[in-house]
């Protein structure tokens with residue numbers, strides 16, 4: 001048996017694609033993409049997002065998967081193996097920290113979904129005719145400290161349980177069943193949404209680009225969202241790649257995951273944005289957007305309650321297949337590098353994530369100063385989700401591109417990709433994207449983020 005097989009490989013190519021898509025498809029697609037699109041002017045943002053996915057995200061995904069398969073290690077171990085004794089290991093360290101922080105705030109939103117599942121099942125949204133009522137329900141819900149903390153804890157524990165039970169059996173099976181159902185429900189919901197009276201304005205917003213809306217903040221948001229949605233920049237795909245076999249075709253698998261992930265996000269936009277227009281809500285509602293739109297949308301459908309329960313359940317499963325992939329990074333680090341037992345590593349990381357999640361859970365109205373940080377003009381949740389969603393994933397992806405493009409070398413990567421008779425037809429184009437396009441674009445945009453957002457936020 002090869003080292004790869006000892007650690008357990010995916011059961012088939014489709015097995016990896018499903019698991020990779022399971023990591024990629026999550027709240028990023030269904031919750032984050034629609035509201036970020038809403039905040040960034042609609043169609044023009046979507047176009048730029050798609051460009052970011054295919055010109056930068058896709059090449060970086062190939063790079064991460066290749067690094068993972070080559071070394072069969074977690075990010076820190078991978079850098080140790082390929083660049084021993086160098087400071088690159090700190091990039092691996094950044095991945096571990098980023099993973100923990102993302103896990104903490106992501107679980108807050110997943111906890112909201114669990115709460116909404118309960119509310120839908122209990123009939124709280126039945127006969128909800130006034131769209132402004134959903135707003136009041138949402139605000140009351142997220143500002144109740146006990147329920148949000150409890151639901152977050154529940155979700156963290158659930159993820160911990162799945163990771164503790166072993167990596168591949170769970171994720172692969174769940175993803176295989178979940179994905180097709182999720183797509184069908186999204187299509188049905190999208191049909192309901194675009195046929196609502198007044199939906200056309202939302203469709204125009206979503207499909208007709210207004211290029212004058214393009215600015216650096218929008219470009220940064222698109223790039224950050226691309227990395228977030230594809231699970232790139234913090235070693236998830238390195239860790240997942242470590243379970244690939246030499247026979248797997250990495251570029252094809254990456255292409256499938258990118259396409260699938262993008263289609264689901266675009267579909268979610270068709271569900272949410274036309275309904276926003278039809279219900280007379282603001283596109284710029286932020287993280288609460290889907291929670292204010294979906295209940296009314298279910299109210300407009302025959303059998304909406306059952307549909308709603310099914311849909312929220314699917315979102316929860318989609319979120320778990322993502323948080324599992326996030327938690328695996330710090331856990332694999334503790335198990336492989338620090339020789340902790342799996343049980344202790346999972347327990348410890350879940351505990352830290354829970355502690356970190358408390359302020360994020362309380363930052364949406366439950367605790368005044370967290371919901372509007374003095375002097376910063378924004379809330380703790382927004383800051384932490386953009387620093388540890390967008391900025392650090394973007395930084396992590398930049399380092400991956402630089403490492404593969406300039407340190408380890410794209411020639412060695414090509415050799416690894418082609419190790420068992422696979423031809424990497426787009427090797428030249430990929431090499432150009434990973435060595436030049438990705439690092440240059442990402443560095444410029446990170447420079448702007450630093451100047452316009454981070455510096456201003458903290459130093460005025």
Ligand code: PFF
Pocket residue numbers: 023024025026027028029102227228229230231232234235236237322323325326
């Ligand atoms: N891609 C996931 C989503 O869209 O919900 C979130 C995520 C998973 C981000 C894994 C980062 C990561 F490493």
